[in-house]
Amino acid sequence: MNKVIAVFTKESFLVPVVAIILGLLTGAIAMLAGGFNPIQAYMALIEKVFGSAYNxxxxxxxxxxxxxxxxxxxxxxxxxxxxxxxxxxxxxxxxxxxxxxxxxxxxxxxxxxxxxxxxxxxxxxxxxxxxxxxxxxxxxxxxxxxxxxxxxxxxxxxxxxxxxxxxxxxxxxxxxxxxxxxxxxxxxxxxxxxxxxxxxxxxxxxxxxxxxxxxxxxxxxxxxxxxxxxxxxxxxxxxxxxxxxxxxxxxxxxxxxxxxxxxxxxxxxxxxxxxxxxxxxxxxxxxxxxxxxxxxxxxxxxxxxxxxxxxxxxxxxGVPVELIRVVIASVIFFVAAHGIVKIFVKPILQKKKEGGH
Amino acid sequence: MSSVKKVVEMRGITKRFPGIVANDNITLSVKQGEIHALLGENGAGKSTLMNILFGLYQPDEGEILINEKAVKITSPNVANELGIGMVHQHFMLVETFTVTENIVLGNEPKNGLQIDIQSAEKAVEKLSNQYGLKVDPRAKIQDISVGMQQRVEILKTLYRGADILIFDEPTAVLTPQEIHELIEIMHNLVKEGKTIILITHKLKEIMAVCNACTIIRRGKVIDSVLIKDTNPDELAAKMVGREVSFHVDKIAAKPKETILAVENVTAMGNRGVNALNNLSLEVRAGEILGIAGVDGNGQSELIEVLTGLRKATSGRVLLNGKEITNESPRSISESGLSHIPEDRHKRGLVLDFTMSENMVLETYFHPTFNKNGFLDYGAIDKHAAKLIEEFDVRTPSIYTPARALSGGNQQKAIIAREVDKNPDLLIAAQPTRGLDVGAIEFIHRRLIEQRDNGKAVLLLSLELDEIINVSDRIAVIYEGSIVGIVDAKATSEQELGLMMSGGKRMPGGGNDE
CATH class of the missing domain: 1.10.3470 (ABC transporter involved in vitamin B12 uptake, BtuC)
Known part of the structure; x- marks a missing residue:
């Protein structure tokens, strides 16, 4: 179990995951600004991908x-x-x-x-x-x-x-x-x-x-x-x-x-x-x-x-396709800008350091 | 003594990096007007400590007092404001700019929208005269010598109002004459009320210029001593943690057949003019031939021609009687030539490869490691483990990237790799550059061991001491030719210095026009 936690708190794993989350959040803000409901939008995305065998x-x-x-x-x-x-x-x-x-x-x-x-x-x-x-x-x-x-x-x-x-x-x-x-x-x-x-x-x-x-x-x-x-x-x-x-x-x-x-x-x-x-x-x-x-x-x-x-x-x-490109771009942005993501990841890693030995 | 102000005081500084404690409760106290040496082996924590003082790192624990006031140095800008300046080992200069332009860079005096270069030049000239630096403010960096460039670095810190100057290995790139002049400059600086912290491995210089010395070993302060109360042997022992011998012990050389013959080689340098002019020399089995010379007189080009990285435009190179002129690096390497490169980071190692991968950089294609196009990493790892053990390379594991090792250990790894190829000729270019006495001793011993095993060794170094101590014969290179070959036992630093500056020619110089 500790090993599993170790894998998921490794920096090489954590940084892209946090970057993706930050990207999705930024996308959500963009959607809110455009007057769309981000939760509904992301649900629709998941529904589209996993909703039918064909899709x-x-x-x-x-x-x-x-x-x-x-x-x-x-x-x-x-x-x-x-x-x-x-x-x-x-x-x-x-x-x-x-x-x-x-x-x-x-x-x-x-x-x-x-x-x-x-x-x-x-x-x-x-x-x-x-x-x-x-x-x-x-x-x-x-x-x-x-x-x-x-x-x-x-x-x-x-x-x-x-x-x-x-x-x-x-x-x-x-x-x-x-x-x-x-x-x-x-x-x-x-x-x-x-x-x-x-x-x-x-x-x-x-x-x-x-x-x-x-x-x-x-x-x-x-x-x-x-x-x-x-x-x-x-x-x-x-x-x-x-x-x-x-x-x-x-x-x-x-x-x-x-x-x-x-x-x-x-x-x-x-x-x-x-x-x-x-x-x-x-x-x-x-x-x-x-x-x-x-x-x-x-x-x-x-x-x-x-x-x-x-x-x-x-x-x-009803979210325009252009907005999903904003989400994708935000994800890339956060992955490329390691430094920014590390600011968010740091507390997690520090907690791990203190908790572990 | 207590009346003298303490300009720098670092108390209980601790800095941890993942896996190591670089500075462990270090205390350093430097008095006004003092030249204080910071002595320690590579990786001992000197640079970390100075980077903390210069604001590049933050300490995990401890406090810093400048002029007896507690301060927080959060960036180099803060350090500058506190009057701390650093003269880096690798100069940070724009080659195509003038001296003045480099000095004012980032801090330009303005005249409206324009840079007021005239008044800047005047200011630079005044500073230069005040400290006896003799720098021409209008010269371009690319046109002045390395020694002068260093003075520009010093002026840069003075121009920014530094009172505390940190010198990081300042003599590594200088000729003996330039070192004398630098020592003079340091004395002038102190006379004018500056304080100097000198990071160095060179005990001779510490003895010559410093007042006090703090010795660091493995991140801890071992001792702080006054120079007048100590001697080089004691300092070395404290730095390394054991007795060190400066004298290179060796029996007389027994030179045999000629291994390397360079005949009238001419080659173009990077600037499009001949860097090697009709150069000839010979290295025989069982001897070490040292090449002395001021940096930039064709040493690098000579090595490149010998190793196949640069084409000779005329002349021949023979290894074991077989012509290898302008052959590919691999075919030369396979003919029995090994080479410890001048720049270990550029040529010697792939820094992001593991140690294990680096140890087979020139041999990975041999049948031992290469099975039908697939590499046998098991065999490669075993090979690396053996070499690392044999040459005492201190690395956490064979899978550690070369980048993570200290300079001395990187160099030991390269030497292990090159010597293991069992070459007939080993070329060692500045093999101990930037290393501490412990590592230097080790490397010199290995070179002499090669010689005693009947191999030929060609040693190129800018350190005259090294050339004189290790070589059997010394060839002096000046403007791309050998201007004389002398017996190492029968020559002196003065004689070599004269030849190195082109002031004297001796028999054996192959260029008698």
Whole structure:
């Protein structure tokens, strides 16, 4: 029992939890100021997410891509890079999956994995462009990865228009059934919520994230380069190669995320007028999750619930969707501003110190 | 004596950090016009105590009296108002600003909206003359020597009206001549009514300038003594808690075959001009070659060329007769060269890695630790535990981040790692910088042990004492060339000093134009 209490009063656990509570309180104040009832609103949010099997399933669908993009940002961050390009990597993952899904006719056990792998490779290569430019030319990866997001967006629309969209339509042909990763029986259990194998892949990706960074030789190099490039260089590591590698692996996560959206959720790719937004949310997810794989999964769940539940707040309590963004932003703000949260956490920790020994 | 005012009195200061008591009931009393040394090993709690006095930390217990009035120093600004100034070990100067601009920074005299630089320059000049600092108020920081930069730091505190000056390891970066001048300046300051607290490990300096000395060990005051009643051996014993020998015991070197041969190496420095000019030297098995020189004469660039971090534009480097010129750092390291880097935080350690991870920084890919791309952390931990035990690295556990260790223990860990590679050539760059006598003794012993095991050691240091005591032969570097090689037993500080300043050339200097 003491052990359990110890876990829940640990600072690394307490700070994000308190940050979330403070964020929700700030959101409540914003709602009060706008003349809405926050309790009713939050109840509506919970009702929306957990109220029906369909909505619960759809919440899981919402969470899945956030895990991928969160991992993409967190992985790069662990190696000292700021990957703002998860958005673009996500999009090229979509393109690759659509291309494979539409163009080939293969048995399902080859077709679907091939489409996922194509998404991974495409996302990885897209990420390594920014990595390469940083390594070879010293261009800041923040700038290049942001710009590559826009290149990816318009590239996607061009590829769709040029090859996959029948005349007069706004979306590509359907991908072949053999390439879909929808889990039909589970989907039926959840009243046709769009559940797919991507969720499992996301969890596996988080495990892969952990294993590669903390168990392998490559991970040792990646972390060393991220924490101290000078010492790593002196120790004989190739800093530039590790930068490219880190961006490749990060991009891979986002690319799989994009691929799973096509293969598991939509089964076609539409013309996009704006960025899908998962990549940018991924930055917040990585930040809230403290750039650890478990943290990213938990943060994605929180983010997914808030985003999906926003619809419930709108219908249930009449709160505009913009306000839920205020709540999310407040949570991120408090997580990022550790110092503020620690002021609130301090009394709890002190009590523990006095009570314990 | 009691008629002299006590300017600083710290009573029963206790400061706890998670896991340790950094200051345990410390009492320090400094009299007006005194140069008071604060002596202690690394991690003894000197810096914590001074940070409390300078308002960076708050004590958990105890009280502080300045000029016999109880005060609460809640921030460095409060410390400044109370007349306390700190001359940091690492200078806090803006390189591209002038001396005056740096001094007035944050406290600029205004003339309407403009900074009144003229009157500031005058004020700086006046202060400089008053204390014999000889600083040009209009010079840019990047154009003046390290010694001068330090004086700018001193002026900064004086300009802010400090009466109590804390010097944190002030001589660590200075040449012997500059140290003499600094001692002169300290005397001038005291003559003008200032009081100085000197944080240092160097007993020689304490004996030369201080009136009193408070010795701290493991967070506790061991003793407070008057310098006239003590001697260096007693001080060292009190600081370390045992007898320390200053004399480096060693048998005569038995040099054998040439391990490292540097032939006419030229390399570019960071500023785009040649930092190494046609430099040649040799290090043989079973000897320690010391390189003496004033900081910035090509020492860092030489190490970088030898370790593969900087390209030589011409010339050759041979290790064991095999050419390693401009090879990659890893291939050089694998050919039998180990290196204790000059800047242990930048090059030597990944501070946020555990000690265990740091101990395999150059060997993690060897089959012992690397099984098909997966690291065997069990083997790595065992390796670390062995080295940490063997080299007496004091760390709470092998899983402690390197950042949490004291400088001396970090350095011991690096030395353990480098020596364990069993290199033919060990390059030690400023291996004892910032360390206390206990750690210095340990490190010198290890270097000599390497030599006695028939290995070659190249020692670079800015401390002449260290070079003279530890080396067998001494090469003097000046403006990127070796200007002379002398026998360590047959030379003197004066002779080396002359050569270091370019005033004398000796045979063996490979650059006879």
């Amino acid at each position: 619960f399933g759809e919440t899981i669908r919402q969470i899945t891509p956030l895990i991928f993009t969160g991992l993409a940002v967190a992985f790069a961050f662990r190696t000292g890079l700021f990957n703002i390009g998860a958005e673009g990597q996500f999009i090229v993952g979509m393109i690759a999956a659509t291309t494979v899904g539409v163009s080939f006719d293969l048995p399902a056990y080859i077709h679907a994995p091939l489409a996922v792998i194509a998404g991974a490779v495409a996302g990885g290569l897209w990420g390594s462009i920014a990595g390469y430019l940083k390594a070879a030319r010293g261009v800041n990866e923040v700038i290049t990865s942001i710009m590559l997001n826009w290149v990816a967006l318009y590239l996607a629309n061009w590829v769709m228009n040029a090859f996959f969209i029948p005349t007069g339509q706004q979306r590509s042909e359907m991908i072949k059934e053999s390439s879909m990763i929808t889990i039909t029986w589970l989907s039926q259990m959840f009243d046709s919520a769009r559940l797919h194998w991507g969720t499992l892949i996301a969890v596996l990706a988080a495990i892969f994230f952990y294993v590669i960074l903390w168990k392998t030789k490559s991970g040792y190099e990646l972390r060393a380069v991220g924490l101290n490039p000078h010492a790593s260089e002196y120790a004989g590591m190739n800093v530039n190669r590790n930068v490219v590698k880190a961006m490749f692996i990060g991009g891979m996560f986002a690319g799989i995320g994009g691929a799973c959206e096509i293969l598991g959720v939509f089964h076609y790719q539409a013309i996009m007028t704006a960025q899908p937004g998962y990549g940018f949310d991924g930055i917040a997810v990585a930040l809230i999750g403290g750039n650890t794989p478990l943290g990213v999964v938990l943060a994605a769940i929180l983010f997914g619930i808030l985003t999906f539940g926003a619809a419930g707040m709108k219908f249930g309590a």
